[in-house]
Amino acid sequence: MSSFSRKHILSLIALLALIFGLAACGAANVEPLRAARAPAPPADRTTTNSATTNVVSPASGPVLGRVEIHSFDLGFKPAKLSVEKPGRYTVKFINDGAIQHDVTFANGTKLVANASETKAADLEVPADGLNFFCSIPGHADAGMKGLIAVAGASAGAMTVAPGFVQHVWTFNGTVPGPVIRVHVGDTIRIHLKNPATNQLAHSVDFHASQVAWNDEMTSINPGEEKLYEWQADYAGVWMYHCGTSPALHHIANGMYGMVIVEPKEGLPKVDKEFALVQSEWYLGPQGQPVSLAKASAAAPAPDFVVFNGVANQYKDNPLKVGTGEKVRIFVLNAGPSVDSSFHIVGTIFNTVIKEGVALTPDNPGHYGAQAVDLSPAQGAIVEFTTAEDGMYPIVTHAFNFVGHGALGLVQAGDGDPKK
Numbered sequence: 501m502s503s504f505s506r507k508h509i510l511s512l513i514a515l516l517a518l519i520f521g522l523a524a525c526g527a528a529n530v531e532p533l534r535a536a537r538a539p540a541p542p543a544d545r546t547t548t549n550s551a552t553t554n555v556v557s558p559a560s561g562p563v564l565g566r567v568e569i570h571s572f573d574l575g576f577k578p579a580k581l582s583v584e585k586p587g588r589y590t591v592k593f594i595n596d597g598a599i600q601h602d603v604t605f606a607n608g609t610k611l612v613a614n615a616s617e618t619k620a621a622d623l624e625v626p627a628d629g630l631n632f633f634c635s636i637p638g639h640a641d642a643g644m645k646g647l648i649a650v651a652g653a654s655a656g657a658m659t660v661a662p663g664f665v666q667h668v669w670t671f672n673g674t675v676p677g678p679v680i681r682v683h684v685g686d687t688i689r690i691h692l693k694n695p696a697t698n699q700l701a702h703s704v705d706f707h708a709s710q711v712a713w714n715d716e717m718t719s720i721n722p723g724e725e726k727l728y729e730w731q732a733d734y735a736g737v738w739m740y741h742c743g744t745s746p747a748l749h750h751i752a753n754g755m756y757g758m759v760i761v762e763p764k765e766g767l768p769k770v771d772k773e774f775a776l777v778q779s780e781w782y783l784g785p786q787g788q789p790v791s792l793a794k795a796s797a798a799a800p801a802p803d804f805v806v807f808n809g810v811a812n813q814y815k816d817n818p819l820k821v822g823t824g825e826k827v828r829i830f831v832l833n834a835g836p837s838v839d840s841s842f843h844i845v846g847t848i849f850n851t852v853i854k855e856g857v858a859l860t861p862d863n864p865g866h867y868g869a870q871a872v873d874l875s876p877a878q879g880a881i882v883e884f885t886t887a888e889d890g891m892y893p894i895v896t897h898a899f900n901f902v903g904h905g906a907l908g909l910v911q912a913g914d915g916d917p918k919k
């Protein structure tokens with residue numbers, strides 16, 4: 501019955517900003533993107549600084565613009581905003597939640613709103629941005645944290661490996677861009693904005709979509725925006741990326757991410773999920789964009805091959821699981837040019853769904869998989885269980901790259917098999 505089919509509209513803002521260096525590039529855990537759906541429109545009851553609990557730090561100079569932050573139970577939407585330059589902004593705070601929340605900025609400004617209330621104040625946003633959170637006990641820990649970033653002076657700086665900074669181009673300020681997670685049958689509406697502060701045209705190409713290249717995927721200039729609407733027709737782990745010429749440069753410089761399309765009925769429950777995007781860095785001069793010349797080599801020799809943007813980051817901060825837990829990893833090889841042989845030392849994948857081909861745990865013959873070959877733009881879902889407490893290295897089994905950043909760790913239990 502068609503009326504029973506799911507038809508969600510996801511409204512995601514893809515900000516093609518030159519960004520602020522977010523070293524960790526987001527958590528490895530898959531973001532709960534289904535919660536990012538637009539909340540119900542707020543009751544328009546704007547009051548300005550009336551509650552005695554509000555605190556407003558002085559802001560000077562002309563108002564450069566408005567920012568709008570919604571709260572829900574328990575989070576902010578958007579949790580990350582970007583303004584074009586430092587200075588004074590009017591912030592409108594709308595509480596869409598059922599209980600009282602506040603937005604407390606790092607400079608001391610605080611707006612408190614009861615359910616359905618709206619508050620406003622002027623805010624001085626410094627050059628290095630402004631963190632905010634809800635100060636009601638427990639709310640920040642539950643996720644009510646955010647950031648107003650400035651796409652200005654230090655924009656685009658990202659530490660891709662200790663000591664190596666590149667001027668990256670991004671979707672929504674991180675490399676990779678945000679994980680987008682939907683179900684077969686969903687309608688996804690992407691609102692693409694190319695900030696006027698950018699120098700280059702950009703675009704986006706969702707491999708999970710079936711659209712004409714010269715329609716939705718066309719480039720937009722700085723200051724322009726467009727909508728890219730598509731239907732999730734097929735399940736899988738898909739790539740999205742900027743396709744503006746030279747696409748090799750735009751991908752190599754950070755403009756890629758993962759779309760997870762689950763079957764209509766959803767994936768079976770597991771204990772832990774992670775999303776890992778493998779990609780290459782072809783370093784340009786310190787603080788500059790990556791080298792297109794190096795990336796273009798017929799036999800590419802990347803300086804780093806990384807998971808989720810940063811060399812060895814999960815060697816330094818392992819992905820933690822419990823022994824015996826069912827672990828699912830969504831893997832994408834964003835390339836742009838090198839093949840991946842995704843392997844986790846000491847484990848066997850009992851489930852692999854790669855590019856529409858499935859290996860399932862109950863298969864006749866009881867076959868398993870040791871490594872998943874992913875050419876650039878290919879994705880897979882792999883599942884495994886660790887046999888005992890200990891450390892399990894995550895690698896591409898193209899082993900020349902393991903010493904170039906493609907090394908992470910899964911830590912099971914306390915990581916010590918002897919205890």
Ligand SMILES: [Cu+2]
Nearest residue numbers: 702742744750
């Ligand atoms: Cu681009």
